[in-house]
Amino acid sequence: MSMVLLIAAGLAGLGGCLALALSQHRHWQAAMRSSSLPPRWARRLGWSLIAASLGLLIMRDGASFAMLFWPLLIGAGALVTAGLLSWKPTLLSPLSKWCTGRR
Amino acid sequence: MTRISAEFRHAMHWAHSWLGVVLGIIMFAVFWMGTLTIFAPEIDQWMIPETRIVHQERDISYDRLLAELPPEARASAYINFVVPTERHPAIGFFYQGADGTFHDSALDPATGQPLEMTDSLAASGFFYPFHLSLMIEWQNLGNWIVGLAALAMLILLVSGLFIHRKIIAEFFVFRPHRKARRATLDLHNLSSLIGLPFYFLMPLSGLLIFAFLYLPWGIGEAFDGDMDAAYAEMSGDYAAPERSGRPAPLASVDAMKREAEALWSAEEGVPVKTNLVRVLNHGDETAVVYFRNTFPEDRVVLSEYVAVFDGASGRLIRNFSLPPLGEASAWIQGAHFVQFGHWPLRWLYFFGGLGGCVMIATGMLFWLRSRESKLANTSLGYRVVEALTIGGVSGIVLATAAFLVANRLLPSDAALAGIDRAGLEVRVFWLMWLGTFLHAAVLRERAWGQQCWAIAVSGMAAVILNAATTPHHIIAALSGGHWAVAITDIVLIAGAGLALWAGLRLAQNAEPRSSDLKALPAE
Amino acid sequence: MAGAIQQNGPGRIAWRLLAAFGGGYALVSGFVAMMGQVLPLIGVARGEAVALALMLALFIYVPVCLMMFATPRPWRDGLAVLATAAALILLARAI
Numbered sequence: 001m002s003m004v005l006l007i008a009a010g011l012a013g014l015g016g017c018l019a020l021a022l023s024q025h026r027h028w029q030a031a032m033r034s035s036s037l038p039p040r041w042a043r044r045l046g047w048s049l050i051a052a053s054l055g056l057l058i059m060r061d062g063a064s065f066a067m068l069f070w071p072l073l074i075g076a077g078a079l080v081t082a083g084l085l086s087w088k089p090t091l092l093s094p095l096s097k098w099c100t101g102r103r
Numbered sequence: 104m105t106r107i108s109a110e111f112r113h114a115m116h117w118a119h120s121w122l123g124v125v126l127g128i129i130m131f132a133v134f135w136m137g138t139l140t141i142f143a144p145e146i147d148q149w150m151i152p153e154t155r156i157v158h159q160e161r162d163i164s165y166d167r168l169l170a171e172l173p174p175e176a177r178a179s180a181y182i183n184f185v186v187p188t189e190r191h192p193a194i195g196f197f198y199q200g201a202d203g204t205f206h207d208s209a210l211d212p213a214t215g216q217p218l219e220m221t222d223s224l225a226a227s228g229f230f231y232p233f234h235l236s237l238m239i240e241w242q243n244l245g246n247w248i249v250g251l252a253a254l255a256m257l258i259l260l261v262s263g264l265f266i267h268r269k270i271i272a273e274f275f276v277f278r279p280h281r282k283a284r285r286a287t288l289d290l291h292n293l294s295s296l297i298g299l300p301f302y303f304l305m306p307l308s309g310l311l312i313f314a315f316l317y318l319p320w321g322i323g324e325a326f327d328g329d330m331d332a333a334y335a336e337m338s339g340d341y342a343a344p345e346r347s348g349r350p351a352p353l354a355s356v357d358a359m360k361r362e363a364e365a366l367w368s369a370e371e372g373v374p375v376k377t378n379l380v381r382v383l384n385h386g387d388e389t390a391v392v393y394f395r396n397t398f399p400e401d402r403v404v405l406s407e408y409v410a411v412f413d414g415a416s417g418r419l420i421r422n423f424s425l426p427p428l429g430e431a432s433a434w435i436q437g438a439h440f441v442q443f444g445h446w447p448l449r450w451l452y453f454f455g456g457l458g459g460c461v462m463i464a465t466g467m468l469f470w471l472r473s474r475e476s477k478l479a480n481t482s483l484g485y486r487v488v489e490a491l492t493i494g495g496v497s498g499i500v501l502a503t504a505a506f507l508v509a510n511r512l513l514p515s516d517a518a519l520a521g522i523d524r525a526g527l528e529v530r531v532f533w534l535m536w537l538g539t540f541l542h543a544a545v546l547r548e549r550a551w552g553q554q555c556w557a558i559a560v561s562g563m564a565a566v567i568l569n570a571a572t573t574p575h576h577i578i579a580a581l582s583g584g585h586w587a588v589a590i591t592d593i594v595l596i597a598g599a600g601l602a603l604w605a606g607l608r609l610a611q612n613a614e615p616r617s618s619d620l621k622a623l624p625a626e
Numbered sequence: 627m628a629g630a631i632q633q634n635g636p637g638r639i640a641w642r643l644l645a646a647f648g649g650g651y652a653l654v655s656g657f658v659a660m661m662g663q664v665l666p667l668i669g670v671a672r673g674e675a676v677a678l679a680l681m682l683a684l685f686i687y688v689p690v691c692l693m694m695f696a697t698p699r700p701w702r703d704g705l706a707v708l709a710t711a712a713a714l715i716l717l718a719r720a721i
Contacts, residue, residue, distance in 0.1 A: 006447060021275040064403045065445060068438055071300035072451040075458075078275065078297040086277045114631045114696040251647075257688045262695075307684055314680045321655040321679070324718050325662025325672045336673035428677040435681065 002060050009056035013070075013077040016049030021081050022092065030085065031092040050074060107265060115262040122255045122262075123466050124488055128495030129237070129252045131463045135499055136234035137305070138456030139226060141441060141449060142594070144190040145587035146226035150510045152573045153218045154209055157584045158192035161212060165356045165380045168194070168215050175200040177386055180346070184380040187212045188400070189444070190587070222524040223510055229529060230503075235313075243316060250317055253306035259466075260303055263295055270296065283612075284472040291465035294458050301455045302462065308439035311432060339409030339423035343383035343391045351388035354417030356380060363394040363410035366422055375399065375408060382414065390414025400444035404430055405437040460496075467492045490544040497554035498539025500602075504561035505535040507595070511568035555606035562599030566592050631695055638700055645704030646694035653690060653707055654683045656714025663721040 021027045023042035029035060053073065057066040084091060139146065148155045165184060176182055176198045185195025193209035196217070200206055209218045232238060239245030264270065274296060277289045295302070315322060319330070326333040334340035360377060367375035381393040392412045398405065407430060409423040425433055437443065441452050471492060474485055509531040517524040543550040569592060570576030577596075580589040631642065658679040665675035690707055697703045 017275075024272065024275070026272075027275060061445070064434065065443075065448065068304075068403065069445075069448050069451065072298075072448070072455055075297040075301065075455070076451065079293075079458075082275045082277045082293055082297075085275055086279055110630050110698065111696050115692070117631045118692070118695040254647075254684075254687065254691070257684060258691050261688060261692060310684060311680060314683075318655055318658055318680070318683070321658030322662070322676050324659035325666070325676050333673070333676070336671070337677060426671060426674050428674040428681075432677045432681055 005056050005060040009053045009060065009070075010073060010077070012049045012053040012056060013073045014080055015077075016046045016051075016053060017074065017077040017081040018084075018092070019043070019046030019049060021046075021085060027085050027089070030089040033090060033093065053077075112265060112268075115265040119259055119262040119266055120470060122259055124470050126252050126255045127463055127467045127470075128491050129248060130256055131460060131467075131495050132237065132499055133234055133249055133252055134456060134459045134463060135503075136230045138453060138460065139230045139503070140234050141453050141456065142590065143226035143231055145590050146230070148585070148587035149569065149591040150223050150225040150507070151221045152575070153220050154193045155573075155575060155585050155588060156192040156212065158187065158189045159212070163187070163194065163212060163215075165360065168196075168210065169353065169356060169382065169385075171215060172198075172385075175202075176206075179385050180343075180383065182382045182385050186376070186378055186380065188378075193218060221510075221515060223528055224525045225510075228525070229506070229532075246313060246316055250310060250313065253310050256306045257303065260295070260299065267292060267296075284469070284476070287465050287469045287472055291462060291469050294462040294465060298455050298458045298462070301452075302459055304435075304438060305459070308435045312436050312439060337429060338406065339395070339421075339425075341383075341391065341393055341409070341411045341421060344389050346384050346387045347389050349388045350386055351390065351415040353382065353385065353390055353392070353414050354412075356382070356392055359392050359410075359412045359417055360394060362419065363408075363412075363422075366410060366419075367396065367408045367424075370408075370424060373401070377410075384414070388415050391420070398440065398442035403437040403443060404433045405440060405442075406433060464492075464496045467496070486544070486547075489547060490540055493543035493547075493550050493554065494536065494540035497551060497558065498536055498543065500598075501539055501554050501558050501561065502532045502536035504558055504565060506532040507565040508561050508568060511565065511572050552606050552609035555602045555609060558602035559599045559606060562595045562602065566595050566599075630698060634700070641704055642694050642700045645700070645707050646691040649704060649707035649711060650687045650690040650694070652711035653714065654687045656711045656718060657686060658683060659718035660714045663718050667721070 019042050022031060023038050023046060025038065028038035028042075054066060054070045057069050057073070060066075061069065163186070168184065169182075172179075172182070178201060179198045181197075181199040183195070183197040185191065185197075187194050192212060194212050194215070196208050196210050198206055209220060210216065211218055229238075235249060236243070236245030237248060239248065267273075273289075273292065275293075277286075277293050279286050279289075281289075310317065315330070315334070322333050323330055326336070331340070331342050335342070360380060364374075364376055375396055376399075377394040378397040378399075379393070379395045381395075383391045383393065390413075392414050394408075394410045394412075395406060396408045399407075404425070407425045409421070410419065411421040411423075412418060413420050441449060467488070471485070471489055506528055509528045513524055513527055515524065517527055519527060522530065539550075539554060542554070546553065566577070569588070573588075575583065575585050575588045577589055577592045580586075580592065631639070634642070658676060661679035661682075662672060662676045665678070666672050670678075694700065694704060694707065
């Protein structure tokens, strides 16, 4: 159970960072290789996933550990996101299937 | 951030650059040694093979250990046992002899007999004190320098936030394919932002841990100058009375330990175990037995409980637990020590520490690259910073690897000119580190790549030497449950791999100087 | 901007550093001592008062340093830091 919560929190954190990054024009356009605009709900999704990550960590270890764990886990998610956007931005273009970008 | 005036931003830039370049190498050293200290118990086991014991939960009788004390400890003022744990499987044994000297050793947890240990300071004796004091003991000067570096790091973090104009817009931006100067700044900004809460917490908590050293007058005023009272009230310390000279046998320490742990567990609602079993004034009627849960496994808060018993009668004298604000402070300090049993978090701390090293190193590299283009790269100031940066970054890593290699190569009875084996290992570190500065001063940019190669070779050499000189090569360690040795070997191999990759990249990217003189794109 | 730090001569810069690190240290010492004397008057335990003051100390020291680097009036502001430090120290000793 604690492994499941850990992985879920990690994925939520990573997903949140990806969503926040993709909500920014430059990253969306690099990933999708088009000049469409990112979906309006991307930012809210991003923050929600990051908050969910905190919730899962509190469930797993309690607030005391979560306060230390969460910033570091989100930092790791941000690092992976930055790496993806630098080296393989188009890996994320399949996501455009699930959201119609604005024009 | 657009509301900040240009003058304010320039002032922050000035402060950031100056503090960074003057204290950067010290901050890197402190961060590097701190990162290693996260795994100090593991590195200790790697460096002192006799302590590679697989931990088993067992009931240790401290009464029996006290009955088998060496003669010079029988009338000792201070005897301290450290209860074995998963990460510290041997019993720590520390006492002050009759002549006042201190003796530090480890006992086999199964038999209580002292372990014949390789004479090495290892991580707890070298990396950890290096982290707090740069090994400069005189008048605590080293602690004060590290304290200044910690304060400077906090100033750098805040000033950095003011300088960076597009924090949100460029949060995830990293452009490694651009010119070196742009890529370096991107990496500096990225590594700083993603770990910012951690980099802020570490110096803050580190300074708080040593508050009694850094602000003695301020603390003393509240206690009318009585620092013993301050320690007693704020952390539960107990100052034993003078020996009366009248001998008396000690009551059962094991019974006192059970009583202390029962009291604490009742107060807390969950089992609480002691980490220390300490006897003061052993053999005397004024003997005192002291228990403290210094590093609990299950929480961040350090050292909440202290129980003190009268030695001769076994009666409880004092049961201390931290009051609320003291507990908050102990949480912050516990967040620094990271001794709790949370492995995913410990690994994140390790990578966070390495991230901090990247932040500091890229900061200094950016300073160098910004001035390179102004044809200032032949000035004395530039060359000094360049040599210090290379020696202070790849150099200290190489010196660390050399320390580990020396640990495996030096024979157990090694001594030279009155220096013992542990001292020789340390001298290898200092000599290698000094060598890297000289190497960097002479060879300049080429020294980076060469030192990376050397790190790769030394790292692998350390792993191979461990396999050759101890029975716990990496496969044996993994199958035998010696996680400490396995982790260390794996990290060494990964580090060697990373150094190799870095050496290759640096060799590929060696550009002729003229390309850096072209106008660089405006930021 | 004659007052800006980049254009300051060595004397002004030395003063900024002294007032920031030295004056800031005195100010924080005074703050801890003052809190340790004043809070017990309203019923807070001494150890608790000092623990609180220590946790807050860096949130005073770091802004003081930043202010001393950024201010266009270093002489005036440095004296203000030292005067505040002196006031806190004297207050703590008086109680």
